[in-house]
Amino acid sequence: MIPAAFEYARASSVEEASNLLSKFGEDAKVLAGGHSLIPLMRLRLAQPSALVDINGLKDLDHIKEDGRKLRVGALTRHVTIQNSSTVKEKLPLLAEIAGEVGDNQVRNMGTMGGVIAHADAAGDYPTLALMLDADIVTNQRTIPANEFFKDLFTTALAPDEIVTEVVFPVATGAHKYVKFRRRLFDWAIVGVAAQKMNGGWRIGLTNVGPTPVRATAVEEALHKGAQPEEAAQHASDELDPAGDLRASPEYKKHLARVLTKRAINQAEGRQ
Ligand SMILES: Cc1cc2nc3c(=O)[nH]c(=O)nc-3n(C[C@H](O)[C@H](O)[C@H](O)COP(=O)(O)OP(=O)(O)OC[C@H]3O[C@@H](n4cnc5c(N)ncnc54)[C@H](O)[C@@H]3O)c2cc1C
Incomplete structure (x- = not known):
């Protein structure tokens, strides 16, 4: 099916993305990899009034070791996480899970932030975030994972809030x-x-x-x-x-x- 009509804007910074979300109102949505949002729009189960595309925000695409933490940018694709030598070394379970998400096409497009924000019950990263007491970092605050996932497809995010990073503890054991x-x-x-x-x-x-x-x-x-x-x-x-x-x-x-x-x-x- 074809999605209902929507406005489209491409953000050049997180701040601009947040401002665009505020301007378009609560029915506006962030567009990341599009691999959950676009199928829902095609079925008309989601009919956002506007999409704010964050794919140009390269500073959200990163994997950084930070002491005993591993910081994964919201726009980091599953395939990048799966193949990252830093993830394999510091949190190999995350690399394993990334390799189990969907198929190659999904892993090439889908993002860490998209899975976390979408909060599908069958999403794989939310389980890891919750059990390891990860933090979800947004443009406004840091939310502990055990306060982030509220219900099916429902999170603590405000309408103009954007996930920028997920911060996991380093864990190298079995x-x-x-x-x-x-x-x-x-x-x-x-x-x-x-x-x-x-x-x-x-x-x-x-x-x-x-x-x-x-x-x-x-x-x-x-x-x-x-x-x-x-x-x-x-x-x-x-x-x-x-x-x-x-x-x-x-x-x-x-x-x-x-x-x-x-x-x-x-x-x-x-x-
Ligand atoms: C065939 C198929 C199989 C799949 N299998 C799996 C699987 O096995 N396991 C799994 O976990 N997932 C699976 N997925 C989902 C896939 O991982 C998606 O990529 C993911 O759910 C959403 O990420 P995205 O980047 O595509 O987000 P999008 O589809 O662009 O967005 C999803 C939602 O999150 C919001 N959003 C996205 N990024 C942000 C952000 N940074 N801040 C705030 N809100 C944001 C959007 O507004 C939207 O509401 C599958 C998808 C498909 C099509």
Whole structure:
């Protein structure tokens, strides 16, 4: 289908982008990689009055090591994150996850900031951001990830607010992202990320609720010495996932338990 009519402006700075968003009003949207927004516009599920294109803002396309932090610019494409030697060295789980997003076309266009701002329940980066206590930096403030994702497709962003960076902690320990899907390039039916960090585990779940979930009960069980199989049984303790065309709520809870065990085992080099 063809999108409804909209105005278009290309920003040359973050400040100009924010001003344009204010000028066009709350129905205006930022255009980054366009790989979530344009399909929704073509289906007319989204009908923004105006698009503010930020693809010219090259200073938002960066990966920087900053002490024990890794700063990823909002306009950094998935393929850049996947192939970055800095990411592979400082937060290899992020490089692994980037390589699991969609297909080559999606990875060549889609951006870190787009996935974070879009807040799809099946988005992969939000899980990592939440479980590692990342910060979402905007043109106005810094928002901890656990305050950023409010609901399905709903974030703490104001209408004229632009994500500029996502700041992750460095984490180089055992890690694994297990993404369960029917075809290689599909979104996750359920995903589980496991990262060993500061002597404990961080476990995050994708697509088992309207926002990403940190599986703290699993983390605590592991901390108390439970084996992965036993700890993973807690992965569904607090879950109340919605069913969809691909999986019922019960099946998603089952997957959360099975994939959590698999993620921890594979992170530690077991099958
Ligand atoms: C076939 C297909 C498969 C996919 N599979 C996956 C997958 O497995 N995992 C996954 O995580 N994603 C997947 N995606 C989504 C893909 O990663 C998108 O690129 C991503 O969701 C949005 O990023 P974008 O840069 O394309 O943003 P856009 O589509 O341009 O924007 C998405 C939303 O975010 C807002 N936005 C974008 N950037 C900013 C910013 N800097 N500040 C404020 N708001 C902003 C826009 O206004 C819009 O509302 C898939 C997409 C397709 C088409």
